[in-house]
């Protein structure tokens with residue numbers, strides 16, 4: 001397959017997990033932030049996840065330095081710009097980028113200042129390269145319910161200004177989705193698009209709960225395979241699974257990668273969106289994800305193209321924008 005010609009897009013990519021090592025060093029220097037080292041290869045060891053025995057909690061530790069850097073308006077703006085610039089070089093036409101505003105308030109930035117800075121970086125990249133973007137605001141599972149309401153409020157405020165939805169991220173095992181039941185019920189009433197990380201560190205119940213709380217897309221959703229009735233519900237309600245194969249492999253969602261249920265999902269007609277999760281933490285890109293699927297499972301070329309098309313069809317943008325992106329995708 002000549003992958004280079006296929007227009008890319010993606011629905012599940014974290015801003016903080018996708019800062020390139022050299023960019024991180026550059027931004028640390030401008031704010032005199034101490035890093036353990038200042039060479040690309042060395043700092044990569046602190047940013048790339050390679051723990052053969054680790055799970056999601058070890059994976060999340062790799063966000064330490066990126067979060068330290070992302071406490072300023074200029075670094076928030078630049079990191080968004082750099083990420084879209086990189087994606088543009090890789091033939092992307094659209095990306096839904098997510099981040100958790102509350103993680104960037106350590107130096108006193110307001111939630112609005114944080115979102116404004118990221119949008120500003122995004123707009124600059126859009127103007128220069130023509131790549132489009134949407135922003136998904138994450139609620140962190142270990143944060144309070146009150147903070148959850150703040151994210152819903154923020155998403156409402158920025159609804160027609162590049163924010164396209166909300167998410168729930170972080171430690172799935174210790175903080176179940178139901179803690180935020182009332183938060184998502186308000187988001188639903190406000191007609192805010194919902195995606196929730198589920199079925200990654202916890203089992204199928206977590207996916208089920210996320211769907212009941214209004215998620216139209218599930219981040220990962222891999223462990224849904226444990227309950228066949230749930231798989232039927234996913235097909236029936238056209239719930240989209242945003243899969244990130246290499247990240248799922250790294251966080252040991254399954255003991256044996258051969259058990260990764262991608263074939264079953266496809267055969268059942270589940271809508272699959274293919275994503276990278278974190279370019280830097282997972283040391284990946286869409287090419288590597290495609291290669292990983294080809295190598296480990298018998299995924300056909302047309303199925304890969306279908307997943308990439310789903311990245312547009314299942315995005316949270318309005319109908320007109322979707323049509324425009326689909327035209328670009330179909331015309332190659």
Ligand SMILES: [Zn+2]
Pocket residue numbers: 012014197219277
């Ligand atoms: Zn994620």
